[in-house]
Amino acid sequence: MATKSLLYVERPNIFWSSCATRTINLMLESIGKMKKFKSTIDQAKALTIFIYAHHKTLSLMRKYTKKRDIIRPGVTRFASNFLTLQILYEKKDQLRIMSQSDEWEKLNPVKKTVKGVQATATLVKPNFSNDVALCLRVFEPLVKVLRMVDGDIKPSMAFIYGEIKKAKKDTMVALGNVDKSGTIYNSIIGLIDVKTKDRLDCPLHKAAYFLNPYYSYNDPSIFESEEVMDGFISATETFYHGDYDKQNQVLNNDVHKFKDQVGHFSKMVALAGCKDFEFSPAKWWGNYGTQVPTLQKMAIRILYLTSSASGCERNWSFFEGVTF
Known part of the structure; x- marks a missing residue:
């Protein structure tokens, strides 16, 4: 920011823009910390950590999901969480069957640990899949924008402002009857506007x-x-x-x-x-x-401008690994 101010003195005809990938990720992280969604995300994290921490649970999970992993890397940490939620919801029936199988019951002493008991409770909890579905509906509009600004298919400056406005409308539709008073929606829009101000509304x-x-x-x-x-x-x-x-x-x-x-x-x-x-x-x-x-x-x-610096950051990470 200090460099930007100095550059404006020498080159008053340049433009400055915050990295859209970074800014949208901050929006998603802020929304994910809301009480309505945080508990669901935390339960999903604890479940995946438990499954991947033990070779027996991991092998059993892959058997029931037909070798489909439930952890997938995304363009940002939160995007990775979103992809994990997607797979958990997609494979909810198979995972529930797994948690009630004889093979799962035989996972002693792993299953009887505190984390094992919590993981089992999460898998059999009736409302867990519904809560995951709500998270996906709420996060998906912004995740779509995140994918666009981080992609290499087309310059995104032409679309970033309009797609954030569209994401706000889609979020209201996603909440539907869940948020009759509009309290959650207003909180989400407030978080988006705070992160957008002076970053993606220049x-x-x-x-x-x-x-x-x-x-x-x-x-x-x-x-x-x-x-x-x-x-x-x-x-x-x-x-x-x-x-x-x-x-x-x-x-x-x-x-x-x-x-x-x-x-x-x-x-x-x-x-x-x-x-x-x-x-x-x-x-x-x-x-x-x-x-x-x-x-x-x-x-x-x-x-023709892009709106994200994430591609440059990936190149820097690659170049750091090059030795001479």
Whole structure:
């Protein structure tokens, strides 16, 4: 953060963005610490630790799950927990049968230890699978965003702001009748907003959201949002810092052609081409933004950005293992 401030003095036209993978993982960890979900996660952890700590329990588990492990690595520690919960829920019937089998009963003295008794209780507990299912429904919207920002399939800057907004809506649907008063939902949204503030809601993120027709052409109210428009204006002033003529061109001319779908933006093929989530916003601007070259340059540069540093961190970890 200190380096960022120093860089702004020398290069006022640069953008700074927090690592989206790190930020979303912090959101998930905070939600996972809520009383409603923490006990379920802790029980799942204790169960998996017990099973993997003894070769007999591990062998028995693999027999009943048809050699399917219940621990899988994810892009972050919490993503790994989520994948484990998924498998526990997927294999709940087989694991329950295992816990009631003669083979499990014969696991003495391992089964009679405190951890063994707790593991057995977890497996036979009627509400455990329901609690796991609720955790999965609540965490899945953000985990989807986590996978997107950590992937190498496409630049994610164009989608991060919009997908976090979508994740909030999906979380409300996931809670359904479980949270009739809305207390849990409001707590979750509060945690997401705290982690998002000044990290994933900067002018750069809002400008990318504004310029991505997948969102703005399918929901024109985005163009009327004061918060989003303020972010776009600020991003324009930074991108063309000190160049008033280009700022004027973008804000007083080019952006209106984009908003009003004038020229190439009005073509049926252009409108059809931005309805698929898998499309490339930057390439779309390369095709249809030629009549507004000043805005086109800014849009392409922003929409081609990634939003996560996790790929770099993996490379650093690899390079640390290289000896000369």
